Amino acid sequence: MPEPTARRRGLSLDVYAVALALILALLVRLNVIPTVKW
Amino acid sequence: MATAANTTRTIGLDEPIHLGRRIVALVPGLLLLAAVGYAGKFIEQSIAAYTKSHHIVFPNIEYVLWAIVLGLLIANTVGVPRIFQPGVATYEFWLKAGIVLLGSRFLLGDILHLGGISLLLVAVALTLSLTFMHILGRSFKLKPKLTSLLAVGSSICGVSAIIAAKPAIDADDEDASYAIAAILALGALSLFTFPLIGHSLHLSDKAYGLWAGLAVDNTAEATAAGALYSDAAGKVAVLAKTSRNALIGFVVLAYAIYWASRGQAQAIGNKAQFLWQKFPKFVLGFLLISLLATLSFFTKPQLTSLANLSRWAFLLTFAGVGLRTSFRELGKQGWRPFAVGAIGEVFIALVTLGLVYGADRFLHL
Numbered sequence: 112m113p114e115p116t117a118r119r120r121g122l123s124l125d126v127y128a129v130a131l132a133l134i135l136a137l138l139v140r141l142n143v144i145p146t147v148k149w
Numbered sequence: 150m151a152t153a154a155n156t157t158r159t160i161g162l163d164e165p166i167h168l169g170r171r172i173v174a175l176v177p178g179l180l181l182l183a184a185v186g187y188a189g190k191f192i193e194q195s196i197a198a199y200t201k202s203h204h205i206v207f208p209n210i211e212y213v214l215w216a217i218v219l220g221l222l223i224a225n226t227v228g229v230p231r232i233f234q235p236g237v238a239t240y241e242f243w244l245k246a247g248i249v250l251l252g253s254r255f256l257l258g259d260i261l262h263l264g265g266i267s268l269l270l271v272a273v274a275l276t277l278s279l280t281f282m283h284i285l286g287r288s289f290k291l292k293p294k295l296t297s298l299l300a301v302g303s304s305i306c307g308v309s310a311i312i313a314a315k316p317a318i319d320a321d322d323e324d325a326s327y328a329i330a331a332i333l334a335l336g337a338l339s340l341f342t343f344p345l346i347g348h349s350l351h352l353s354d355k356a357y358g359l360w361a362g363l364a365v366d367n368t369a370e371a372t373a374a375g376a377l378y379s380d381a382a383g384k385v386a387v388l389a390k391t392s393r394n395a396l397i398g399f400v401v402l403a404y405a406i407y408w409a410s411r412g413q414a415q416a417i418g419n420k421a422q423f424l425w426q427k428f429p430k431f432v433l434g435f436l437l438i439s440l441l442a443t444l445s446f447f448t449k450p451q452l453t454s455l456a457n458l459s460r461w462a463f464l465l466t467f468a469g470v471g472l473r474t475s476f477r478e479l480g481k482q483g484w485r486p487f488a489v490g491a492i493g494e495v496f497i498a499l500v501t502l503g504l505v506y507g508a509d510r511f512l513h514l
Contacts, residue, residue: 124241124242124245125245125429125430125431126430127242128242128243128245128246128249128431128434129245129246129249129430129431129433129434131246132245132246132247132249132250132434132438133249133434133437133438135246135250135455135458136250136253136438136441136447136455139447139451139454139455139458140446140447140451142451144454146450146453146454147453147454147455147457147458147461148457149457149460149461
């Protein structure tokens with residue numbers, strides 16, 4: 112059992128990370144997020 | 150069946166509460182990551198401001214190193230209390246989100262050029278390093294599957310490759326944790342050695358970045374080793390490492406077929422599905438953002454914002470690299486897997502350095 116769970120978690124981690132990055136990119140594109148400084 | 154049905158119902162009913170609790174459980178660790186990372190940035194800026202105002206010539210030590218060192222200090226002195234651990238473990242999530250956002254700093258043409266060179270070099274280095282690791286494992290009398298895990302980990306992409314390969318070749322938990330510990334310890338060492346070697350050889354940003362991306366195992370450490378050299382080197386290191394990660398499925402599949410043919414692992418049914426399962430999806434996100442940037446979907450200030458968001462995500466990652474490295478735990482794993490890993494790493498570092506030199510000369514990086 113631990114393996115399928117780990118595999119599922121591995122997959123969702125990637126997918127969630129991509130989803131977050133794409134949402135942030137879209138918000139930046141729509142100027143919803145103000146200029147991000149470093 | 151009744152138990153399974155009950156469990157399903159329970160999970161279904163409690164899901165929002167569980168999800169809420171899980172998110173709340175992440176908060177302390179996330180705050181710790183942010184505090185350690187920001188402290189690293191603050192130290193870098195304070196030293197730079199002090200040396201500038203006092204006209205002192207002092208090399209700029211990047212926030213990357215400060216964040217990692219602060220994290221290492223905490224993890225190896227007071228330790229990371231349990232309450233912080235779930236949040237600290239998210240550092241890999243931030244790494245992947247940061248890599249996808251970093252795609253905005255590459256034109257697709259650059260990716261095809263540098264990524265193509267990286268893939269070519271990875272293929273050569275992979276063949277040499279897998280062969281070498283197996284010879285080494287045999288001479289150190291390591292268990293064959295442990296050797297396979299170490300070979301996959303050191304030649305492809307560290308911990309994720311080991312985790313992907315473990316079920317595919319039916320390796321023991323113990324072997325996997327040995328291999329992971331050896332790869333993590335060596336990754337921590339490479340953070341301090343690679344930039345020094347790069348500077349002493351006067352490597353260009355591109356050549357050093359390519360070398361770090363090809364030779365340092367874990368994606369977080371490869372990103373950090375690149376960023377420690379320069380911003381431009383960090384970018385190239387991420388690209389090279391991402392190309393390497395893309396090959397993970399093929400190598401794991403080859404090992405799975407090998408061990409299945411010896412009757413020591415389950416045969417793989419649908420190979421295309423297996424490859425897709427193992428393929429790191431963040432590579433696709435990285436390519437998509439880069440495609441959008443190439444098509445001028447973003448304005449220049451927006452591209453700067455995306456690059457800065459990626460840097461903030463990496464800041465959390467670098468803090469996590471330090472915080473999750475416990476030398477005491479690594480020491481418990483014994484010297485043999487570490488010795489095989491270390492000799493293998495030196496071999497891979499030398500081979501890839503030679504390849505990068507050659508590529509710089511003949512393929513014009």
